[in-house]
Amino acid sequence: MAGGKERILRQRIKSVQSTKKITKAMELIAASRIVKAQQRVAAARPYSEQITEVIRSLAAGGADLSHPLLARNENVSTVAYVVVTADRGLAGAYNSNVIRAAERDLRVEQAKGRSYSLICLGRKSESYFRFRGYDIAASFSGMSEQPRYEDARQVAEAITGPFLEGDVQLVKLAYTQFLSATSQKVVVTQFMPLDTEGITDAAAASDGPEAAYEFEPEPGEILSELLPRYVEARLFAAMLDAAASEHAARQRAMKSATENAEELIVKLARIMNRARQDSITTEIMEIVGGAEALRQSSGEGVDYLPDTLVSRHILPDHIDPFRMSGAKRQ
Amino acid sequence: MALQVELVSPERILFSGEAEMVVCRTAGGEIAFLTGHAPFLGTLGIGVVRIHPEGGGEVVKAAVHEGFVEVKENRVIVLSDVAELPDQIDADRARRALEDAERRIREGDDTDAEAQLRRAHVRLALAGA
Numbered sequence: 001m002a003g004g005k006e007r008i009l010r011q012r013i014k015s016v017q018s019t020k021k022i023t024k025a026m027e028l029i030a031a032s033r034i035v036k037a038q039q040r041v042a043a044a045r046p047y048s049e050q051i052t053e054v055i056r057s058l059a060a061g062g063a064d065l066s067h068p069l070l071a072r073n074e075n076v077s078t079v080a081y082v083v084v085t086a087d088r089g090l091a092g093a094y095n096s097n098v099i100r101a102a103e104r105d106l107r108v109e110q111a112k113g114r115s116y117s118l119i120c121l122g123r124k125s126e127s128y129f130r131f132r133g134y135d136i137a138a139s140f141s142g143m144s145e146q147p148r149y150e151d152a153r154q155v156a157e158a159i160t161g162p163f164l165e166g167d168v169q170l171v172k173l174a175y176t177q178f179l180s181a182t183s184q185k186v187v188v189t190q191f192m193p194l195d196t197e198g199i200t201d202a203a204a205a206s207d208g209p210e211a212a213y214e215f216e217p218e219p220g221e222i223l224s225e226l227l228p229r230y231v232e233a234r235l236f237a238a239m240l241d242a243a244a245s246e247h248a249a250r251q252r253a254m255k256s257a258t259e260n261a262e263e264l265i266v267k268l269a270r271i272m273n274r275a276r277q278d279s280i281t282t283e284i285m286e287i288v289g290g291a292e293a294l295r296q297s298s299g300e301g302v303d304y305l306p307d308t309l310v311s312r313h314i315l316p317d318h319i320d321p322f323r324m325s326g327a328k329r330q
Numbered sequence: 331m332a333l334q335v336e337l338v339s340p341e342r343i344l345f346s347g348e349a350e351m352v353v354c355r356t357a358g359g360e361i362a363f364l365t366g367h368a369p370f371l372g373t374l375g376i377g378v379v380r381i382h383p384e385g386g387g388e389v390v391k392a393a394v395h396e397g398f399v400e401v402k403e404n405r406v407i408v409l410s411d412v413a414e415l416p417d418q419i420d421a422d423r424a425r426r427a428l429e430d431a432e433r434r435i436r437e438g439d440d441t442d443a444e445a446q447l448r449r450a451h452v453r454l455a456l457a458g459a
Contacts, residue, residue: 043342050338050407054400057371149340149411216358216372225373226398229411236340 006279009272013265020261023254026090030251033145034181037244040146041178044240048233055226061213064220069160069227072193073169078117079109080137080168082159082191082235083129084175084242085122086144094176094184094249095124098242101186102174117168119158121239137162147243152236160231163192175238176245184245191234194227331365332384334405337392339413345390351382352406354399363401370401376448378456379408391416393452416456424453 059065083102085095102125106116120126120139129136138158143151162168171192177185215222332348353362355377363370374397381390397410428450434443 040341044340046336046343047338047340047409050336050400050409051398054371054398054407054409057369057400057402061369061371152340153411213369213371216356216361216370219371222371222373222398225396229398229409232411233340 005275006272009268009275013268013272016261016264016268020258020265023257023261027251027254027258030247030254033247034244034251037146037240037247038178038181041237041240041244044233044237048230048237051226051230051233055223055230057213058219058223058226061215061219065223067223067227068164069192069194069231076114076169078115078168078170079106080117080119080159080162080171080192081106082119082155082171082173082175083121083125084144084173084239085120085125086242086246087123087141088144089124090253091246091250092253094246094253095122095128097186098174098176099125099128101188102172105172105174105188117162119155121155121242143239144246145243147236147239149232149236152232152239155239156228156232156235159192159235160228173235173238175242176249178241178244178248181248184248192231194230331404333363333365335381335408336406337379337381337408337410337413339409340411344392344413344415345381348384349381349390349406350384350386352408353380353382354378354394354408356399363406365404367401367404369403370399372399373397374399374408374410376445376452378452379413391456393419393449393456395449395452414453414456416458419453419457421454421457424450424457428454 055065081102083098085098089095109116116135117137118129118134119137120129121141122144123141126136126139126141140151140155140158159171163171170190172188173191174186174188177187179185332350333352335345335347335349335352336343337345351362351364353360355361355375356372357375358372361370361372374394376395377393379392379394381392383390393414393416394408394410395412397408397413399409400407427446431443431447431450435447
């Protein structure tokens with residue numbers, strides 16, 4: 001039957017419409033979460049700024065900045081990668097961008113003959129690397145959308161441990177920086193040993209100890225308390241940035257999915273209307289054809305209208321008086 | 331001149347404003363800061379930070395579980411990864427944690443349980459329960 005195509009199209013339109021509802025809802029949720037995530041990024045900033053400030057004061061106060069977390073090792077044999085991704089997809093290229101950047105960097109290090117150690121944050125990076133047969137040292141999940149400080153602390157522990165034991169000499173962090181709601185950037189940066197050049201430079205610039213600090217306890221002890229917190233704060237900041245980026249990426253992806261669905265609905269509706277029109281036309285033709293066939297079989301003869309009506313057609317016995325008289329005269 | 335005080339945790343700023351005096355517990359014991367205090371840098375234990383506002387208003391108290399305090403040029407910065415104001419403390423949870431810690435200590439558990447006990451004590455004291 002001709003209605004079959006139309007019915008199938010109607011079903012497809014319905015399914016696209018329900019998909020559109022879902023993507024629209026996800027878009028709105030992501031949009032509201034971006035704002036919250038941005039606020040969290042902003043709220044976390046004072047702490048990491050102040051902790052940097054304290055380290056600077058420690059350096060300025062004449063404390064000896066030597067600590068395993070700061071120790072640069074020239075012979076790097078193992079590089080650890082901390083890859084911050086999401087637990088879920090549906091965020092455009094968000095996950096694959098981070099993963100690809102990390103993998104590219106990892107290949108470069110491998111080419112230098114260094115081995116690697118992977119720490120995956122978020123289910124997406126874990127499944128990617130596991131599927132490709134990489135060794136995963138540790139993986140964390142269930143925190144990518146709303147990371148808490150407690151999460152950062154756990155991850156920091158997993159990173160700091162191997163570094164302090166000397167199994168890993170360099171730690172790199174791959175995550176997405178949140179620049180604005182429309183612009184995010186994937187970065188792969190050195191995370192450990194901690195980069196304190198800026199801090200020690202500032203201390204050197206201030207011409208020796210600027211003020212006689214009272215330390216309680218010893219500066220060295222404070223430093224060894226302070227640096228792990230610094231690591232956590234930096235990691236936490238990266239995780240918050242990544243979360244905000246994730247929501248932004250998801251919002252964008254879902255927005256274009258919704259637009260795409262709308263377009264598809266319009267296109268399908270047009271095809272459906274044409275199909276309906278076609279089937280109506282076909283039906284009319286069938287009715288007309290059927291009626292014609294019926295009349296023919298009941299012996300009514302061919303139904304036609306002559307182009308010009310001549311009297312001869314109506315009165316076959318008609319005698320043309322002029323022609324007749326002429327003939328008689330001859 | 332008043333002290334400029336900031337109490338900061340990784341997730342937010344708990345207090346920011348002027349105060350007359352700040353009292354906290356460092357590794358060496360309780361210490362109070364007034365204006366004109368010499369530059370100071372220390373670690374905090376598990377305890378209560380008290381911020382006395384100028385003119386004798388209500389004292390702001392916060393439970394901190396380790397952290398740092400820096401004093402410089404009449405600025406007091408308290409950093410703590412776990413810091414809570416009284417209304418943020420879940421007294422029931424703290425009480426449960428207290429019981430749990432006491433049980434663990436009786437069973438001969440380590441310093442971990444002791445820290446938990448101290449945290450629970452501080453929280454309960456602050457929550458007034």
